[in-house]
Amino acid sequence: MTSSTAAIFGLVLMAVVSLGAGLFARRWARTTSDFMVAARAVRPRVNAAAISGEYLSAASFLGIAGLVMQFGYDVLWYPVCYAGGYLLLLLFIAGPLRRFGAYTIPDFAEGRFDSPRFRRLAVTLVLIIGFFYALPQMKAAGLTVQTASGLPYGAGIGIVAVVVVAGVVGGGMRGITFVQSLQFAVKLFAISVPAFLLLIHFSGTGVPFARGQGGLQRLTSTTRFQVTSGELWQVPGSIKVRVAHPVTVGWQRQAPTAGSGAPAAGFEGGTGPVASVNHSRDHRLRLEGVGQLPRGTVTWRGVDLVTVARGQPAPFGSETPASTTAAWMQPFGPLAGGTGHPLLFTYSLILAILLGTIGLPHILVRFYTNPDARASRRTALLVLVMLGAFYVWPPVFGALGRSYDPSLYGNNLTDAVVLILPSQLGAGWLGQTLSAIVAAGAFAAFTSTLSGLLVSLGGAFGHDVYGRWLRPSAGPAARRRAFQLGALGSGVAAGALGLLVGQFDISVLVGWAFAIAASSFFPLLVLGIWWRRLTTLGAAVGVALGGGIATCSIITTMIATVSSPLAAFLGEHSNLAVVLSQPAIVTVPIAFACMVGISLLRPSPPGGVSAKMVQLHAPDRLGLRREYIPD
Amino acid sequence: MSANLTGALQSEADPPPSTGLLEFEEQTEVGELYLKALVRRQRRLSLGVAAVFATFLLVQPLLAWWWPGWSRLRLVGIPVDWLVLGLGSYPLLIWLGSIYVRRAEEVDDEFTDLLR
Secondary structure, eight states, X not given: OOOOHHHHHHHHHHXXXXXXXXXXXXGGOOSHHHHHHGGGOOOHHHHHHHHHHHHSOXXXXXXXXXXXXXXXXXXXXXXXXXXXXXXXXXXXXXHHHHHHTOSSHHHHHHHHHTOHHHHHHHHHHHHHHHHHHHHHHHHHHHHHHHHHHOOXXXXXXXXXXHHHHHHHHHHHHHHHHHHHHHHHHHHHHHXXXXXXXXXXXXXXXXXXXXXXXXXXXXXXXXXXXXXXXXXXXXXXXXXXXXXXXXXXXXXEOOOOOTTOSOOOOOTTSOOOOSXXXXXXXXXXEEEOSEEEEOSEEEEEOSOEEEEEOTTSBOOBOSSSOOOOHHHHHSTXXXXXXXXXXXXXXXXXXXXXXXXXXXXXXXXXXXXXXXXXXXXXXXXXXXXXXXXXXXXXXXXXXXXHHHHHOTHHHHHTOGGGHHHHGGGGGOSSHHHHHHHHHHHHHHHHHHHHHHHHHHHHHHHIXXXXXXXXXXXXXXXXXXXXXXXXXXXXXXXHHHHHHHHHGGGSOOTHHHHHHHHHHHHTHHHHHHHHHHOTTOOHHXXXXXXXXXXXXXXXXXXHXXXXXXXXXXXXXXXXXXXXXXXXXXXXXXXXXXXXXXXXXHHHHSOOOOTTHHHHHHHHHXXXXXXXXXXXXXX | OHHHHXXXXXXTTSOOOOHHHHHHHHTOHHHHHHHHHHHHHHXXXXXXXXXXXXXXXXXXXXXXXXXXXXXXXXXXXXXXHHIIXXXXXXXXXXXXXXXXXXXXXXXXXXXXXXXX
């Protein structure tokens, strides 16, 4: 844990600014339409910044850099496909969806297919996706505040929950749009400037990729590792260590190699324990004072402070599969190479992220805030520019981290590389300032994503569940109160769950959210907009089956992490394991096939489909538009 | 339905709708044909742009799979495959996006002029 006053200052500053901006923006939020879609009057530039601000979550700000540091080249697919999803959104969804003039995705489902039951199915999926997206954000909030300031895990969650709930309940979509666009600017600054300065700083010692090329990563400074009983070290080459107290360690010859990892279950990179120790072949080593750890896998059998001198090979903890730099740099390295079929894994990963982005309800709802379809397209294009400017930088942090602070592998702190690396610039004002800046950026990352999720969840409760399902007769004021209550309840629930899940690796839940979105809402939107013969039955079965199978296969993967018979079975059928952990490559085609097949076999398109196609596709200038819900 | 759709949002200064616009609004068979033609053009444009990006993405893993030399290329010490994917993707995305926005607006405008 590195606690520094500068980082605390950055966090507090960002919390105050976010809270202040949220309170300031309250004055603009009056009507229900303000709360749900910002009165549809957000200009493209502000809206694009708000969308980017909302989209760049903790996974983007902290996660990608950590994953690149752990797994290398294969992780580049994440940022590229996160951004690439927006191109597909621009091509197929942005314009028509805005013209349709709904408030939420369930509105689209009901409006396009005239089926209230379809709305309920869609609302259920919106709530599932929203919550599983919100939990990792809460966990990131707790961990970041803990890492940066030394405060307990729950404190970070509490602070973030208060800031976010106050902003969303007070200002709704209108207020939060302003705050999120501000937070995007903070994040872009906080990732690009420190990365750029670090690049300049290290360029004196050569190109980052040249260091340790092909061989072992060596520690760049003498490091103290705090180890606990049962902790695992993968030792890539004989390491000379000094222990504070005499200690016994278990040792296995079985050398950790690149790609020896468990099936890469975690979409966001959360992998299970990398090497499992077979205790029957365990040797015991006694360490006292200075000793040697031979190449292999070491299990510590006591609490100790272990000092490893500069220039020794860096040990790998349990979270990262040990790899040589050569393997790390290449395609199909530690991430994809450890799976049954690397090519299959890579393609499934690409598909899941690209298509999942398009189906995320809290992102889509933002496109309704544009005045018209033209503005909606321009917004999406500007988002591409902004995301491109951001996503160049996280891999830079990852690559620099591998070369210049490999002690993070042994500490299992790769996820915090963005927060920790700036301290390499020294304890002077520059290092301190950069630490404060990245801490502020991280805070902006999880608060803006959580804000967007709460607007989406509040909208689902206030508009879809309460206003359309439970009490269709409710007036605008009652629906606004329901929105606020829904957002408040969701915020409190996500915070409470975030406290509970602190011990678990829950990053897989974001993967779940993406996979469900890709196999349910993505086909629904694409076919609903572009294919007039899609029937209600076909669409509903496709959504239920695609989303359902994706859910089941990911649950199976989660069970496999605690059940050894299932894990052994999946170990033998590695292609099946790949598909179960990355189901999009199968479930997306299934959903499409269902929708198209059933629609062709039982052709009964919903009534007035021509009028709906006019609404979706008639150019703005014809002036035929009407809002789905006149507020 | 058509009463709802008629131009509540049209300003007073707009000229009276032409027959083409009327056909379109009333969803007659001729209007239907207009609409189908518009949707087809927009769909072809979107699919075309998407195909370019998909090719860019999907070719890279194959390239690395069949030709290991691809991942050994270096440019000033930095692997070329990192540069192409991690840096080159974004200008391509922005370029494709701007081409699409321009073309999609042209298609919309041509269609509007046709009906007016």
